[in-house]
Amino acid sequence: MLVFVLLFCLSCGAFTISAVAGGGAGLVIMPVLGLLLTASKIPAALSLGTMCSTIGRIATFRHAIDWRVVSCFLPAALPAAALGVFCLRLMPPVYLEMFLGLFLSGNVVLLLRPASPVMTDQGAWKYLPAIGLAAGFISGFTGATGLLFNRFYQKLGLQKETIIATRAANEVLLHAIKLFLYARFGLFDGPVLVAGLCVGVSALAALRVTKIVLPLLSHAQFCRIGHAAAALAGLFMLGNAAHQIVQKDAMSFRYGRFNGETELAMTWRSHRLALEIERPLEIEVKHRIAGFTDPHTGLAKEKLTVLHLAADRGVFVTHREFMPDPGHHRRRHHRDA
Structure with missing residues (x-):
């Protein structure tokens, strides 16, 4: 019971920071879910909780969705998510988690150097299907992509509310398909449902705080908080992955x-x-x-x-x-x- 209380409190804080930073809650929650579930079932619980958060963000910021991004992103992301779920059955996600942790930890460099605006690059639009492919696969394999592609959204010229709303619109179908496949492959059971709902309820509670905090931030502050959240999530993932590898693979x-x-x-x-x-x-x-x-x-x-x-x-x-x-x-x- 104490672990569920810890999960709820951490999820509330993580989803509040996640909404302000543009993502990343799932990457922080992973280590706590590891105390309740086996590694192969963590993505299913994370997807259920994140889907609740995604639906709430769509309802809250629906006016800011950039449907051009959604139309380019989803056609590649959906089949890639299915492939990620299939690969999850063959290999534990811990090594991908370690790689993503290293990648996210690179945001420490962005925090240390003086803040500078991200330049809009219209040529970035042609890479959007490839970004959808990568995001879909990683999401299916780990249950979350979080802050991995926020900088790409910024290069498209999207502002803070638009980034939050568009990411939510991109991810809602991904989570629905993943949940169906997780259930089909036997990765969804009672403990997964309870843990996922606990994360989902905390995510909806965090949205009320987000509506108050987000208008108070400038776009530059929004980006800086995103870098900090990404670096923190990366360190969490590295620590969790290293612990699992040492314990399970006798390293x-x-x-x-x-x-x-x-x-x-x-x-x-x-x-x-x-x-x-x-x-x-x-x-x-x-x-x-x-x-x-x-x-x-x-x-x-x-x-x-x-x-x-x-x-x-x-x-x-x-x-x-x-x-x-x-x-x-x-x-x-x-x-x-």
């Missing part, structure tokens, strides 16, 4: 020295990549795969590939397959990588 880093040898190693799932510096001067790059199955015997083996860079022997590669020995592996871990 770790190791540095050590033994008998004059220096080793820097990284493990990820069944892979281990190591860089060793030995004496006399020799560098080895080792790649070990655990759980390799021999096609002839069906027995589990480990495969080791080593790239040698030696001052006296030159450059060469060696391969080795062997049966795993847990005791020996613990004793000799520094040598076999």
Whole structure:
């Protein structure tokens, strides 16, 4: 119950900032949804909550919708969203979330430099279908696109109310199609419904604050708040993605020295990549795969590939397959990588 209270309070704050900044609430809410749902079901709950917010924004700012943008955006975005949902079944979205987090964190640079108006570029209109394609796929895969494409809307010459209203009109059909597909693929259940409605109710409550705050902001302030929200969302996403990767994919880093040898190693799932510096001067790059199955015997083996860079022997590669020995592996871990 405490987690739902936290979700509601965070969602209220996130959607208030999101409406003022032009998006980004979904990217901030993702980590809290991760406490309630599995990674594959987070996009479904996020889409339900964001759809409630989108409908509310359309009702509030419907007079400011730029239908030219909507007519160019949606034809490419809708099939791309369906593709994103399909890909979600095949691969967890955590790595895309990490990439988006890195991308959004780049807004820190825009915050540090002096504010300057975004120049209108009429040539940007021809890229609108491609933007719709990218936004649709990312939205289907993660459940939110948020602030990723706000700067592009600004290049089209849209002002703050128009950006909010047009984005909402672009996204309402996307969310409807995604919810249908999430249900069709078994990614929508009772907990998803409860979490999504909790986010949706908080989003509608935040709209009342938005109507008061938005007229008080200049367009320059609106853009600056957007950059700040994007940077914050990026940091949230990076932290959440890194935590999931470390926990679920057993990622770790190791540095050590033994008998004059220096080793820097990284493990990820069944892979281990190591860089060793030995004496006399020799560098080895080792790649070990655990759980390799021999096609002839069906027995589990480990495969080791080593790239040698030696001052006296030159450059060469060696391969080795062997049966795993847990005791020996613990004793000799520094040598076999």
